Amino acid sequence: MxxxxxxxxxxxxxxxxxGYAVFPVTPGAKAPPLTAHGCLDASAHAAQVEAWWDAYPSANIAIATAGLMVIDIDGADNPWLTDQPERQLQLAAAPCSLTANGGRQFIYRQPPGRAWRNTAGRLAPHVDTRGNGGYILVAPSVLDGGKTYRWQPTCELEQAPTALPTPPDWLAAMLDALEQPAAEAPAPTDGNSIPEGQRNQALARIAGSMRRVGMTQAEILAALQRANTDRCRPPIPPQEVERIAASIARYEPDQAFTAAVEGHWDQMAQGEAEQELAAPPLPDPGPLPDELLRVPGFIGEVMDYCLATAPYPNPVMAFCGALALQAFLAGRRVRDPGDNRTNIYLLGLAHSAAGKDWPRKVNTRILHEIGLSDGLGDRFASGEGIQDALFLQPSMLFQTDEIDGMLQSINKAKDARHENVMGTLLTLYSASSSVFPMRRKAGQEAPSAIDQPNLVIFGTAIPNHYYEALSERMLTNGFFARMVILEAGRRGPGQEPRIVDLPPRVLETARWWANYRPGTGNLEDWHPSPTIVQLTPEAQALLVETRQQAEAEYAAAEARSDPVGTTVWGRVSEQTRKLALLHAVSANHTAPSIDAAAVSWAAQFAMHQTRRMLFMAQAHVADNPFHAECLKLLQKLRAAPGQEMAHSVLLKRMKTDSKRFGDLIETLSQNGGIEIVTTPRPGTAHRRYRLLE
Known part of the structure; x- marks a missing residue:
């Protein structure tokens, strides 16, 4: 829904x-926010709100809870207060939101003099609070899967924040008891040392004071580095200083005061007070094995033709192109018993002139020959443009070379247009088996809708550009998890160009798909009833096994608080089913069946590709500039012969000064990332650095 x-x-x-300050959140999800600073950007100004939802028309609605107090009771059968009916009645005097997951949220205003913040499970088991520094989703927001937020009948939110009730006395007393404010330590003055346990908090407060008067991140960092060296006993690692400066600088100067009141500075101290267990490094499964690039039938035949005619044959790119073509042709025509469709988002990573363009040309030529070239797109002008194109042609194949540019623009918050594209792509992916509601245009009495949209993306990107665009935000917003990302590797030897006709069998199969109309009746093009491709019992058992394996990986990621892992593993079962369906219709388009061979291939493909995606994300996504340099150094060693390199060579390749280089080496040596190998020589010692993985 x-x-x-x-x-x-x-x-x-x-x-x-x-009078409620709102802001947009990723469609179909509770997070992440679609603004740079989340709830700190929330606004009650109509012009700003209208601009946000014009840019992100499918965004969920979040209300910032600064000045409010929301009692968030998880689960419809939560036993809290069941033995105290009088208190239950008093609680129900406030507006009540029924959450998408079956919980209840009672909304109060904070009394004068209170500054209640967020808590988790401290008021009672599975009862959270949302106050200063928090937010809640509200109706009519919807999560993936169709679960919606709505208001409890007769308890709707219909009054201004100032007209909300305050919590009853017994609840206010409980909330007061949750507040354990740390004593406000005065900012250290020149000459005072900052002892261990107070360093992060003290530096964060210094940074906050500087940000309030408009100082830049570079100015803040320079001051913190000096304070860390001169006054922290002992100094904290350089990358931690950079993290504090970057974190504080993300606030606008006029927001710094709010952040201070809400205790954001104090959270910086948690890095010293609570040491989190580091997740073990993920093993590298390597690029996709060649045998997983072979699919019988149509996909294999298109791939073979592409490789035989390309100036620079590239098996990975040829496979991506053929898989995308099959996904487009079968779109809105077949489905599996779980109503999974063939819409997939593919991304092939290859360097310039490595064969990215040829598979696109092959697909274009085939679709032109069978009269379906109007289903091709080549760029994402805007989210609205994608919607308009699919309204006219509900099944489309977008072949684009701009994926990395789009991700970079979103990551750097340069272009709201690309954010709008991302939101549209996420929503369309989930709407393939339902209806995608379009925005209402001027002059229309009611908005239009796209019935069962089939959007297939065959994107290409240059590897280093793509990796530079990655961030945790990009990895957890759902787009990364929906992508099938394959690396083409080094360019192979070229071959002499020659004109070769399209294989008759390829054209025959493509025309069959173009003419295939499942269902009966005059509305089959507008509202098709796709053929259900059945599963064999063996295939069903393998799918269950794959789902359970993915669920175990998800649980492990959840246990180590790994948002990227949970996001990606949460999509593996769905990806496996889509790939198995594509394998089946490629192998036998006239009488397809999802058998054990199809599921076995799809499961191996999805599992390997997921592990590779997570490894590459771990290797490239940095939390701060210092971390980025650490990852860069590890990449240099990983690519070196024997995964080790001499001191002088590595220093030159890092292109940094010797002090910074020394900090990198010390940090990576202490955390077990590298080993320093010293070989005695006459007059001096020869140092080498070896990767430890």
Missing amino acids: TTPADNLKQAALAYAEM
């Missing part, structure tokens, strides 16, 4: 008109 975009926009404007 999806919520019409106009409903979301109008609801957001209505909340703002009542």
Whole structure:
């Protein structure tokens, strides 16, 4: 189930008109926010709210809870207060939101003099609070899977924040007891040392004071580095200083005071007070094995033709192109018993002139020959443009070379247009078996809709550009998890160009798909009833096994608080089913069946590709500039012969000064990332650095 975009926009404007500060959150999810600073960007100004939902029409609605107190009771059968009916009645005097996961959220305003913040499970088991520094989703927001937020009948949010009730006395007393404010330590003055246990907090407060008067991240960092060296006993690692400076600098100067009041500075001290267990490094499964690039039938035949005619044959890119073509042709025509469709988002990583363009040309030529070239797209002009194209042609194949540029623009918050594209792509992916509601256009009485949209993406990117665009935000917003990402590796030897006709069998199969109309009746093009491709019992058992394996990996990622791991492993079962369906219709388009061979291939493919994606994310995504340099150094060693390198060579390749280089080596040596190998020589010692993985 999806919520019409106009409903979301109008609801957001209505909340703002009542005086609630709102901001947009990723469609179908509780997080991440679609603004740079999350709840700190929340606004009750209609113009700002309208601009946000024009840019992200399918975004969920979040209300910032600064000045409010929300009692968040998880689960419809939560036993809290069941033995105290009088208190239950008093609790119900506040507006009540029924959450998408079956919980209840009672919304109060904070009394004067209170500054209640967020807590988790401290008020009672599975009862959280949301106050200063927090937010909640509100109706008509919807999560993936169709679960919606709604208001409890007769307890709707209809009053301004100032008209909300305050918590009853017994609840206020409990909330007061949760507050354990640390004594406000005065900012250290020149000459005072900062002892261990107070260093992060003290440096964060210094940074906050500087940010409030408009100082830049570079200015803050320079001051913190000096304070760390001169006054912290002992100094904290350089990368931690950079993290503090970057974290504080993300606030606008006028937001720094709010952040201080809400205790954001104090959270910096948690790095010293609570040492988290580091997740073990993920093993590298290596690029996808060649045998997993072979699919019988149509996909293999298109791939073979591409390799035989390409100036620079590239098996990975040829496979991506053939798989995308099959996914497009079968879209809205077949499905599996779980209503999984063939829409997939493929990304092939290859360097310039390595054969990225030829598979696109082959696909274009085939579709032109069979009369389906109007289903091709080559760039994402805007989210609305994608919607308009699919409204006219509900099944489309976008072949684009701009994926890395789009991700970089989003990551650097340069272009809201690309954010809008991302939101549209995420929503369309999940709407392939339902209806995608479009925005209402001027002059329309009601918004249009796209029935069972089949959007297939065959994107290409240059590897280093793509990796530079990665960030935790990009890895956890759902787009990364939906992508099938394959690396082409080094360019192979070229071959002399020659004109070769398209294979008759390829054209025959492609035309069969173009003419295939499942179902009966005059509405089959507008509202098709795709053929269900059945599973064999052996295939069903393998799918269950794969799902359970993915669930175990998800649980392990959840236990180590790994948001990237949970995001990616959460999609593996779905990806496996889509790939198995594509294998089946490629092998036998006239009478397909998802058998054990199809599921075995799909499961191996999905598992390997997921592990490779997570390894590459771990190897390239940095938390701060110092961490980025650490990862860069590890990459240099990983690519070196024997995974080791001489001191002088590595220093030159890192292109940094000797002091910074020394900090990198010391940090990586202490955390077990590298080993320093010293060989005695006459007059001096020869140092080498070896990767430890």
